[in-house]
Amino acid sequence: MTAETPGFWPPSGPEVVFLLLGVVVLGSALLVVTTRQLVHAALWLVVCFGALAGSYLVLTAEFVAWVQVLIYVGAVVVLLLFGIMLTRAPIGRSADLDSGNRWAAVLVALATAGVLVSVVVAGFGTAYAPLDPGQGAAKPLGSSIFKTWVLPFEALSVLLLAALIGAIVLSRTDIRGRE
Amino acid sequence: MHIVYPVVVSALLFSIGVYGVLARRNAILVLMSVELMLNAVNLNLVAFDVWLRDRLHGGQVLTLFVIVIAAAEIGLGLAIVLAVYRNRRSIDVDRLRDLAEGGSPEVSQQSEASPDRAAVGEDADREARS
Incomplete structure (x- = not known):
């Protein structure tokens, strides 16, 4: 298998598409954490999640890509926009979105990026996976969830129910603790 | 890939x-x-x-x-x-900063002065009404 591993240059078609999507993901993520307008951060988050769904498609994980579009772009961002609306955030530019320890945060983030990138390049620099489509379609993924991973799936549904009830209890004001 | x-x-x-x-x-x-x-x-x-x-x-x-x-x-x-x-x-x-230990005086004042906070709340309510 190592003998037939192609080199890094020239990149194949899927790799070019993936790298372009990666640039979109990283650029929009940077805009999410640096923009001065709260609503724009949520909208750039949509771009970031959409490009991530595209990269899942390139990696042949179709089902995960559609779940990403449905749950992240559809539900999570709408929830965040509701949160922005309910906390009466200013619509225009606001000057105080960044904390005072911004430069320490830049330092920590650069250190994290340096450590992680050097470790993964040293560890997986030569790893190569040929892509064959259909690996992550709904049928094989569904059969593996409901054959092998049934117990975590059911546990997760109970967790989701608990989180739902917890959110309702937290956000209602007429539920008091026992005196 | x-x-x-x-x-x-x-x-x-x-x-x-x-x-x-x-x-x-x-x-x-x-x-x-x-x-x-x-x-x-x-x-x-x-x-x-x-x-x-x-x-x-x-x-x-x-x-x-x-x-x-x-x-x-x-x-x-x-x-x-x-x-x-x-x-x-x-x-x-x-x-x-309510959970901070020995926060700066300006911060602890802010969290303890309840009339001040009530005034801020009234301001916000008035903003919401208008």
């Missing part, structure tokens, strides 16, 4: 999320940055699932589970943020 491409993209996305969590003051922006970090983990899981050719699809199934947990987390997180906003009229994480 060289596995190093998705893995490097996800490492960079994770560190962008770290920066957002540390540098932002608005609690909702902090939650968005947490989502970025969770998505970096998901990209890693999918890439390694494709590389290892898992017959049970452990990586992709775990990605779905992480997405569900992220949905639960964002629901609870927003409920907590809204509860804090209802009580304090602010979701600025730099100013919520």
Whole structure:
């Protein structure tokens, strides 16, 4: 298998598409954490999640890509926009979105990026996976969830129910603790 | 597909999320940055699932589970943020220092002076009405 591993240059078609999507993901993520307008951060988050769904498609994980579009772009961002609306955030530019320890945060983030990138390049620099489509379609993924991973799936549904009830209890004001 | 491409993209996305969590003051922006970090983990899981050719699809199934947990987390997180906003009229994480030990005098004054806070709340109510 190592003998037939192609080199890094020239990149194949899927790799070019993936790298372009990666640039979109990283650029929009940077805009999410640096923009001065709260609503724009949520909208750039949509771009970031959409490009991530595209990269899942390139990696042949179709089902995960559609779940990403449905749950992240559809539900999570709408929830965040509701949160922005309910906390009466200013619509225009606001000057105080960044904390005072911004430069320490830049330092920590650069250190994290340096450590992680050097470790993964040293560890997986030569790893190569040929892509064959259909690996992550709904049928094989569904059969593996409901054959092998049934117990975590059911546990997760109970967790989701608990989180739902917890959110309702937290956000209602007429539920008091026992005196 | 060289596995190093998705893995490097996800490492960079994770560190962008770290920066957002540390540098932002608005609690909702902090939650968005947490989502970025969770998505970096998901990209890693999918890439390694494709590389290892898992017959049970452990990586992709775990990605779905992480997405569900992220949905639960964002629901609870927003409920907590809204509860804090209802009580304090602010979701600025730099100013919520009730748990800090021996905070600066200006901060402890702010959290103890209840008439001051009530006045701020009235202001916000008036703004909402107008």
